[in-house]
Amino acid sequence: MGNYRFILSGGGTGGHIYPAIAIANELKRRHPKAEFLFVGAKDKMEMEKVPQAGYRIEGLWISGLQRKLTLKNLMFPLKLVSSLFRARKIVKQFKPNVAIGTGGFASGPLLKMAASSKIPCVLQEQNSYAGITNKLLANKAKRICVAYDGMEQFFPKEKIIKTGNPVRSxxxxxxxxxxxxxxxxxxxxxxxxxxxxxxxxxxxxxxxxxxxxxxxxxxxxxxxxxxxxxxxxxxxxxxxxxxxxxxxxxxxxxxxxxxxxxxxxxxxxxxxxxxxxxxxxxxxxxxxxxxxxxxxxxxxxxxxxxxxxxxxxxxxxxxxxxxxxxxxxxxxxxxxxxxxxxxxxxxxxxxxxxxxxxxxxx
CATH class of the missing domain: 3.40.50.2000 (Glycogen Phosphorylase B;)
Incomplete structure (x- = not known):
């Protein structure tokens, strides 16, 4: 029974948050002494849902790119840099054994920094059409867990494992x-x-x-x-x-x-x-x-x-x-x-x- 440390990131919508919580619950069941930290986007629903599930969460100042030119888009590079710095600090302090990303903006900076610190990363892609964050992270991940066939159009074939999506027990x-x-x-x-x-x-x-x-x-x-x-x-x-x-x-x-x-x-x-x-x-x-x-x-x-x-x-x-x-x-x-x-x-x-x-x- 190691005292493992797991960092999980995903959010923006319930579709990214609930799988992350389900994965954490199963890890906790197998490793009761493990420590968990979630990382989310500051003003999104994960900041409320994750603590309700009994886990600690840190927020990054990040949001997705809007589809049209807006003030928010002009802020994006600044938010991204700020989030990468914050993510690097979180990874350094927490020292996770594994980082797990379930999609959504916040998982981008976190998993990028975890991978560059040589921490093994696992991605979980819920949809039949991969999200932009997971596509950008694919090369850095050790394993990519998917729910649909044909996902090699988005990810390196040798990393894909078809597991399905976590659902409420x-x-x-x-x-x-x-x-x-x-x-x-x-x-x-x-x-x-x-x-x-x-x-x-x-x-x-x-x-x-x-x-x-x-x-x-x-x-x-x-x-x-x-x-x-x-x-x-x-x-x-x-x-x-x-x-x-x-x-x-x-x-x-x-x-x-x-x-x-x-x-x-x-x-x-x-x-x-x-x-x-x-x-x-x-x-x-x-x-x-x-x-x-x-x-x-x-x-x-x-x-x-x-x-x-x-x-x-x-x-x-x-x-x-x-x-x-x-x-x-x-x-x-x-x-x-x-x-x-x-x-x-x-x-x-x-x-x-x-x-x-x-x-x-x-």
Whole structure:
């Protein structure tokens, strides 16, 4: 049992933060005496989420490049230099055995400085289209853990290990049955239930669609668990009823997944990995407003294996009702999607990533 020291960096969105926390939790389980330090971007959500998970975090003054010329972009070189200096100091003081990056701006300076101090680095790439930070760090990393096939277009082939994405441990085996889950939400266990998830903040376009289609859902005789996100809850709570449950946030995802017969979701990497484990029929509506349009690429990777359906935001008004009616009317399509998405699940992802990290401990 060595007294190892692990430094982890990733953030900006939950998709980068939760995998880092899952990896830290598994390392801690195997090495109870180990020390952990997270490094994030000063004003991003990791500064709140990581301490909630029980870990120490240091913030760097860094942000991504905006897509248009702004004052923020002019500040970027200054922020980058400042972050590199700060990262070098953190690495020198903490002296980690291994550095682990899960993507997002802050992991760039930190892993660059760790690598130049000869500390072995592991990258974890959640998406089917690699993020810019991980692409820049690839040459310095010892191992790159990925969730999709075909990632050698971004990374050196000999460093890639397909592990899958870490997911919340309570989802690996749903212990709740449908009746218990529908009771929890005050719904009818004998009716078909549609779960709508737009991420923790919510998804404006998805919410607009659900609002517009409420009568359509009523005609189909289905009930809804509609997680509209905290930014939109005030706009949509008026629709809450015995058959439409409007929620800002889902604290019990296990109940929500167990209650659902069909799921409508964004296609962030974390959601996709979770939904593979859950194994229910899914209709993805990818967000077009993300870097490199990676959500569309994530969704297409499943659609190509007959494991999910997808509609672009631009197709919602014309194609949603047809596509959704076909899905609800065909038990065959539901079963096929369910079976195929389950085959893509990688429930041991966190264990595999930590196995790779342990190989680098010296």
């Amino acid at each position: 309570d989802l690996v085996d749903l212990k709740v049955d449908k009746r218990e889950a529908t009771d929890f939400f005050g719904l009818d266990a004998d009716k078909k239930t549609i779960l709508i998830i737009g991420g923790s903040l919510g998804a404006r376009r998805v919410n607009q669609l659900i609002e517009k289609e409420l009568n359509f859902f009523k005609d189909l005789k289905v009930q809804l668990i509609w997680q509209c996100g905290k930014l939109y809850y005030e706009d949509y709570k008026q629709y809450d009823s015995s058959s439409v449950k409007v929620l800002a946030f889902l604290n019990r995802m296990d109940y929500a997944y167990a209650a659902a017969d069909v799921i409508i979701s964004r296609a962030g990497a974390g959601s996709v990995s979770e939904l593979c484990l859950v194994g229910k029929p899914v209709l993805f509506i990818p967000s077009p407003n993300v870097a490199e349009d990676h959500q569309t690429k994530n969704a297409k990777a499943l659609v190509s294996k007959d494991a999910a359906l997808m509609l672009k935001e631009s197709e919602l008004d014309t194609e949603f009702e047809n596509k959704f009616t076909n899905l609800m009317n065909s038990v065959d399509i539901q079963n096929k999607l369910s079976m195929n998405i389950k085959e893509l699940a990688m429930p041991q992802a966190t264990d595999h990533i930590v196995d790779e990290i342990e190989k680098l401990l010296k």
